[in-house]
Amino acid sequence: MNEKRILELFNNINEEYIEEARPQNRKKRKLNVYPIAIAACLCLLAIGGFGLSYFMQSSDDEKYYTTNIEEILSVYEGKLLAENISYDSANDTQILLCYTGDDLPLSSDRWQTLSVSASYEDYDMTLNCAFNGETFTASDEKVIDTIQYGDTTIQIYQGETTPEFELTYYAVFEYQNVCYELKTYSNDKERIYEILQAVLGVNEEDAESSSNGEHDFTDVLGYSDYHVTVDQNMPGFIIQKYYIETDGVEKCIAQIFGYAVPGPEVYSRDLDGDGINELICNCIYGTGARRVYIYRNNDGVIEIGRLSYDLWDSTMFPGITNMGASYIEENYIAETNTFEIAYPTETAYESIILEDMTMFEFEEFVEDF
Amino acid sequence: MEDKDIIGLFWKRSEDAIHETAKKYGKYCHLIAYNILYNEQDSEECVNDTYFNAWENIPPHNPDKLSSYLGKITRNLALNRWDYYNAAKRGNGQIPIVLEELRNCISSSDNTEQIVDELHFTNILNHFLASLPKQKRIIFIRRYWYMSSIKEICTDLGMSEGKVKMLLMRLRNDFRAYLEKEGVLI
Structure with missing residues (x-):
């Protein structure tokens, strides 16, 4: 048929x-x-x-x-x-x-x-x-x-x-x-x-529970002794940060951000099989652009991974009609443990599914908000 | 005129049946045909054939919903006519685009999957549609039953083009997953 x-x-x-x-x-x-x-x-x-x-x-x-x-x-x-x-x-x-x-x-x-x-x-x-x-x-x-x-x-x-x-x-x-x-x-x-x-805006009580995905991790990037802060840098937009303390100094090891509704999403999975869970974050920028970030602990160095791809690659993105940041959507799909990149064509949105994190490029994470 | 009265005219074999049907549903049937054939004259012929078809079949048929009964006839006739056009390399409209979307929805990478049971497929399709929230179901049916263009759907539902395209993509993915889960795709 x-x-x-x-x-x-x-x-x-x-x-x-x-x-x-x-x-x-x-x-x-x-x-x-x-x-x-x-x-x-x-x-x-x-x-x-x-x-x-x-x-x-x-x-x-x-x-x-x-x-x-x-x-x-x-x-x-x-x-x-x-x-x-x-x-x-x-x-x-x-x-x-x-x-x-x-x-x-x-x-x-x-x-x-x-x-x-x-x-x-x-x-x-x-x-x-x-x-x-x-x-x-x-x-x-x-x-x-x-x-x-x-x-x-x-x-x-x-x-x-x-x-x-x-x-x-x-x-x-x-x-x-x-x-x-x-x-x-x-x-x-x-x-x-x-x-x-x-x-x-969102009051602190609501903001603490407003991020979606999973919560109350036993550890974050291998650190069991961590704490979380939630802030707004503009009404209705939250930034959630994970901190550890090393040598008496507070250090941010991961951050997620997005509008309080529907809320950024965070998941903890061991993607590379090294025994330490990565933190996978579905974030939303103020413009509405959606991006996936992976935080990993690479021998004690906290790294952030971003998807790296060439929107001009017509074999990967056939028929793409708009390369604006807000039109490309990245998502981690927890149910299938895959990553999706959705992009617009003339008649529809198409998507690419990635089965692993090989297309992520990592660099040392530096807190920037 | 109420549908039951129009159907009554068919049963009485009154010539007013066609006139009243055309008055109430002519534009509706024309829209369905035009979305497929993209040609005024052919769409008109399809609609006229629809009236003829209804006259031939009522009685004994006694449709519950006259609009969708007529709409289905028109849609079938238009799709058959489109087949003829496609063979002759004529025509335009939404069909080629819609077929491409559905092809991507049901095809696998090695093209070996098949839908084995058409009756089962129809039941599954209705179950899938029943599982959808109303707005998503409307968008899905506007696109794949009425063959409305993306722009028409956007305008009628007050949504952006990007949002409609994204919803359709996700609905096709959900539909495919539903078919696989129900064992319709092998």
């Missing part, structure tokens, strides 16, 4: 699945775009089209609106969660501040609501902020999860579908006397968790 026959046999699949996948007319929602200069640490924006509908009309004072980002930031810079969101890859962004009084206040006590939104390639998001007693109320949509950040309890809801996106997720919570409503318009449920991690 060949692939053509398989394609024909696909005709016999359950009719419910055919109906479920039936193409509909969908158009990606376009946000209204106002030309705005975005500051480097920017956060805010809002969609005038539907943001206004979220603003609570709790006072009789006449309301004013501004999209002047510089003025807004000058009042509240560094104090808003929305400032933690990076908009580098956003296609367009918007901001809208609603306040009472007939001039832009120098203080925030007349702010009512601030809305921030951004449109990315495969999802949209909006963060609405309510000040000075204003609040958002969650509707009757289904609660699908509850998470805790310090003293703040956050409930995640699955919202109504829209013509453009099958699923919307949102969260309403209060943090440092500001009420927040975060909405993601995405078919990927993980988006809202990623953005919550970005705006709120």
